[in-house]
Amino acid sequence: MTVRRADARRNYARILAVAEQEVAAHGADASLEHIARVAGVGSGTVRRHFPGRRALLEAVFRDRVESLCARAGELAETADARAALLEWLELLTDYAIDARGLANALLADHDSASNEGCAATVAEASAPLLSRAVRDGVVAPEVTAEDLLTVIAGLALATEHDPPAARRLLALVVAGISPPR
Known part of the structure; x- marks a missing residue:
């Protein structure tokens, strides 16, 4: 070191x-x-x-991403897989809106061939939540962590000037991928 x-x-x-x-x-x-x-x-x-810009952005977002990943780990232990995944998606949406630029970093990482960076870290943290939700039949099996990150990043970018709309749009997306039973 x-x-x-x-x-x-x-x-x-x-x-x-x-x-x-x-x-x-x-x-x-x-x-x-x-x-x-x-x-x-x-x-x-x-x-x-x-x-480069990417290295700077990753350093800026590191604490937020680590906190988000830690929360995903905690939520993975909760009994209701759907509620856990939805709470985590709301947290990710809030982070992506509050931390202007995080959505771009998630999309840029997703588009790169690298398995490093914000998107890979967040996708890895979400995998147990998503897997459990799919296993419990509360999320469609074709939904991937990368799909969810792309949707959240898109919501954050589309609602940058109207943050409250992001939660409303997230509810519409959730209804599509995981309708309440």
């Missing part, structure tokens, strides 16, 4: 804090140059810590 110098750790933390604010305000297309300027570092320093 590489030990970073104290100034490098401070720069990393400052860049990440500014990036979180900028992504929240401007989404995934937040300017890397602007982030560097506000953080008080050069653009080369940003690129040294984050070799």
Whole structure:
């Protein structure tokens, strides 16, 4: 493991804090140059810590994604598979709306050949919830974790300027993939 110098750790933390604010305000297309300027570092320093936009976005979303994945693990232990999956989908929808740019990161990951990043991590965390819901017959067997991520990302992007609509649209989607019994 590489030990970073104290100034490098401070720069990393400052860049990440500014990036979180900028992504929240401007989404995934937040300017890397602007982030560097506000953080008080050069653009080369940003690129040294984050070799590309995707690396920066993954660092910005890491805590949220880890929290979401932990909650998926907790929900996997609940008795009602349908309720567990639906609660998790609502949490994912809320995260994707609150963290502007997360939806783009999920879609970008999904479109890449890589099995790393936000989408792969979230899909992996959702797999036990979805598998159990399919096994219990409360979700159609052809539904995949990637399908659910794409739907949630699409909802978040489509309702970016009307966040309350996302929950209403999620309810419509849920009725289609898992009608109440």
